[in-house]
Amino acid sequence: MHCWGAEVADLDDILANRRWLRRTMPFPHIVAREVFRDTFYTALANQLTAVVERRTEAGSRPPLRPIPGYDAYGGGFDREQEGPLGLFQTTAWRDLLSGLFGITPTPYVFAGTHYHAIGSRNGFIHNDCNPVWFPAAAGLSIQTPNYAMCDYKTGAGTAPGAEKVQVVRGVAMIFYLLNDGWQSGDGGETGLYDSADADIDCPIVRCPPINNTLIAFECTPRSFHSFISNRRIPRISIIMWAHRPKQEALEGFGADGLEQWK
Amino acid sequence: MSKRLCLLTGASGTFGTAFIERLAERYDIVAVHYRHEVMFASQDQIFIDPLDPSIPIGANRHPVRTIRADLANVAAIDRLVEEAGGGPVDLLVNAAAIRSSSPLLAYDALQHAETTIGVNVLAPLRLSVRLAQTQWRQCPDANVQSNRNIVNILSTTGLAVYEDHGLAVHAASMAALNHLTCHLASEFWDIGLRVNAIALDPFPDRATIDEAVDAAADLDVSARTGHVATFYRRARPPGGPQPSPS
Numbered sequence: 001m002h003c004w005g006a007e008v009a010d011l012d013d014i015l016a017n018r019r020w021l022r023r024t025m026p027f028p029h030i031v032a033r034e035v036f037r038d039t040f041y042t043a044l045a046n047q048l049t050a051v052v053e054r055r056t057e058a059g060s061r062p063p064l065r066p067i068p069g070y071d072a073y074g075g076g077f078d079r080e081q082e083g084p085l086g087l088f089q090t091t092a093w094r095d096l097l098s099g100l101f102g103i104t105p106t107p108y109v110f111a112g113t114h115y116h117a118i119g120s121r122n123g124f125i126h127n128d129c130n131p132v133w134f135p136a137a138a139g140l141s142i143q144t145p146n147y148a149m150c151d152y153k154t155g156a157g158t159a160p161g162a163e164k165v166q167v168v169r170g171v172a173m174i175f176y177l178l179n180d181g182w183q184s185g186d187g188g189e190t191g192l193y194d195s196a197d198a199d200i201d202c203p204i205v206r207c208p209p210i211n212n213t214l215i216a217f218e219c220t221p222r223s224f225h226s227f228i229s230n231r232r233i234p235r236i237s238i239i240m241w242a243h244r245p246k247q248e249a250l251e252g253f254g255a256d257g258l259e260q261w262k
Numbered sequence: 263m264s265k266r267l268c269l270l271t272g273a274s275g276t277f278g279t280a281f282i283e284r285l286a287e288r289y290d291i292v293a294v295h296y297r298h299e300v301m302f303a304s305q306d307q308i309f310i311d312p313l314d315p316s317i318p319i320g321a322n323r324h325p326v327r328t329i330r331a332d333l334a335n336v337a338a339i340d341r342l343v344e345e346a347g348g349g350p351v352d353l354l355v356n357a358a359a360i361r362s363s364s365p366l367l368a369y370d371a372l373q374h375a376e377t378t379i380g381v382n383v384l385a386p387l388r389l390s391v392r393l394a395q396t397q398w399r400q401c402p403d404a405n406v407q408s409n410r411n412i413v414n415i416l417s418t419t420g421l422a423v424y425e426d427h428g429l430a431v432h433a434a435s436m437a438a439l440n441h442l443t444c445h446l447a448s449e450f451w452d453i454g455l456r457v458n459a460i461a462l463d464p465f466p467d468r469a470t471i472d473e474a475v476d477a478a479a480d481l482d483v484s485a486r487t488g489h490v491a492t493f494y495r496r497a498r499p500p501g502g503p504q505p506s507p508s
Contacts, residue, residue, distance in 0.1 A: 011313060019321055023299075023307040032312070033301065096312055184297065205299055 170244030
């Protein structure tokens with residue numbers, strides 16, 4: 001029996017496909033199919049199924065909650081996420097994604113789930129180039145959000161100001177799973193666009209939510225993307241951001257290039 | 263020796279993907295797609311090893327040239343022929359198809375009928391005729407010498423009736439493409455161009471698709487014309503459709 005802990009150190013053991021496509025249009029991104037070996041994919045799917053179906057205990061936060069302004073449910077993984085889902089909060093995975101796009105790795109990682117019920121409305125075209133907050137970490141070991149100490153979007157919380165750090169989303173990743181039976185025409189793709197004003201139903205690139213497929217891109221002022229309405233089956237994904245130093249983002253994009261939360 | 267130039271529509275579909283996977287080494291492929299991307303190395307994308315992006319990847323050795331085109335749009339077909347460039351097309355594979363499925367008594371039964379006929383019948387016809395007008399008609403001897411030809415990819419729904427699967431419009435389009443293949447073969451004979459078709463099981467497995475791709479390559483090097491090769495999956499899915507002779 002396989003038992004994957006929070007530190008899945010050797011990616012070579014779990015990656016099934018080491019041919020990932022690097023694309024340039026409409027902005028640089030990576031797409032990979034059949035990402036993980038069957039055993040690891042199955043373990044991920046089983047664990048996420050349990051997360052999605054977990055009943056809320058009295059007084060506790062439900063694992064998935066409606067996302068304000070977005071027709072979807074979402075939730076971050078536990079801070080000390082165990083099992084295969086913990087992969088997305090390891091230094092190995094963060095370094096892989098950061099390295100693909102040449103951003104400076106930081107300890108700051110957000111990983112979680114998005115769930116779009118059948119018939120979810122289109123999202124909106126956005127770029128993810130947002131500044132966010134974390135409790136400051138020592139060294140490069142992984143630090144995930146802690147909303148009580150330091151709200152991810154606003155920085156509000158109990159931690160003293162000197163113990164909070166503002167960083168910027170550097171790489172976004174979407175990994176599709178549990179979308180069994182998806183077919184062309186079902187919707188639920190991630191659309192990629194060359195403009196914030198584009199027709200949301202006419203993306204330059206449609207990334208279909210095929211199980212065990214991954215899309216990743218550097219978050220820049222031009223990384224325009226959106227969820228496209230799903231018509232026949234739910235759309236489920238693991239989402240993750242590896243964050244970069246704010247100074248690096250300012251030098252690359254300027255203050256106006258950062259997308260402030262509305 | 264230079265590779266034969268192949269214009270492949272439906273390049274991101276099941277058949278198109280298998281075609282590129284198996285035959286990119288043999289052909290210079292212009293891969294025409296629309297809704298979804300082609301998952302092979304091209305002018306806009308290359309494979310990398312995520313654990314060592316600097317090492318060379320064999321799959322980048324035979325890139326295709328991708329063109330996005332909405333084949334339901336007449337003007338897009340004209341543009342496609344212009345953009346394909348690179349000399350006369352040696353092999354045109356018409357593999358793009360819309361597989362619409364709707365019972366005829368459903369309230370929206372004919373919602374996709376025009377688009378289905380447009381992409382499945384008129385697009386391969388327009389593309390074939392446009393290439394004949396702009397490239398092939400002027401050089402019948404060269405067509406014969408280069409053994410130029412067209413392979414239409416259709417489904418066996420055009421040869422037999424699959425009852426109660428809502429395939430009426432799709433099947434009608436495939437039957438039309440089947441018939442059209444024979445007429446194209448007859449008329450394009452005059453300019454030294456062969457036209458054949460491959461009819462695939464509507465529920466193919468991987469082995470069947472691979473066989474059909476190999477058959478397309480065999481047709482390309484053959485002398486046949488007006489031939490329709492059929493490929494049924496060997497083990498039919500439990501409870502799956504059984505074709506009845508039409």
